[in-house]
Amino acid sequence: MAQQTAVLVALVVLTAAVALVWRRRQGQVRVGAARAVASTAWHEDLAALGAAPGARATFLQFSAPVCAACRSTARTLAALAGPDVAHVEVDATEHLDLVRRAQVLRTPTVIVLDAAGAEVARASGAMTPDQARAALDAAAPTDLPSGRNA
Template sequence: MSPLTAVFVLSGLCLIATALGLFWRLRQGRLVRNRSQQTPPWHPATTTADPVLGRLGRRATIVQMSTEVCAHCPSVRRSLTAISAADPDIAFVEIDVGSDLDTARRYGIRRTPTVLFFDAHGSQAGRVEGPATHSRYRELIDDLLHTAGIEVSRGGSHE
């Protein structure tokens, strides 16, 4: 192979790797809205295997699916805990899918962290696979509440 051909091949491989990396990065922390009603509502009557699943927030519930070996899960947990602490009507639940494989299968969890957003009635409104920033999570929950016709506030009275 000539040196010029080798340079072109290496350049092409670098461009392909860069494009794939950028595509992967764009998909990190992206909200996927639940457009179908295939996900069952999240109520204690339908999900008795895990008592934490019955803990719905008055306006919304944020569920983090994590594992012990997840590198990003602690920072995601801190962000989501802060969001729910600022608004008592938004519940935060963390589930270790390593010890609860049935829940992982039920909600189609393929990687951690995966964050699921549920409305006040227990229907899944969206999900984020992979880590996102605190401001991005706050923006997503505000958007989901707004889309559902729920007043968006940062704590205090909601009525």
């Protein structure tokens, strides 16, 4: 019994550790690190998906049917989308080639593209509105879209 108790305690500790690490990494915006990956022709991929890029930035979200966090992230990003910011949601399971090329490992993964269609940031897991805004700032620093007449 003592041995079983020790096993259960170890399991609880492992659960807590995984939970803490996972929660800290949820939606964490990684800027720049991904730039080397495949900042190739994202605009072409968007066109192939039948989607138009945003004039300022694009949230390219990879989702899956079995993904609850994808729904909340989609709501968050859709709320930020507008005339200059596009939110494009892709079913990862239907675009596995793109998923491999973009090195997407889990859903939701959000790739933030700048106006030129280059990847500037990405995040995996449920995104909060604050994290989404931070990602947007990484793509297009918050100066006025109309110009720099300061």
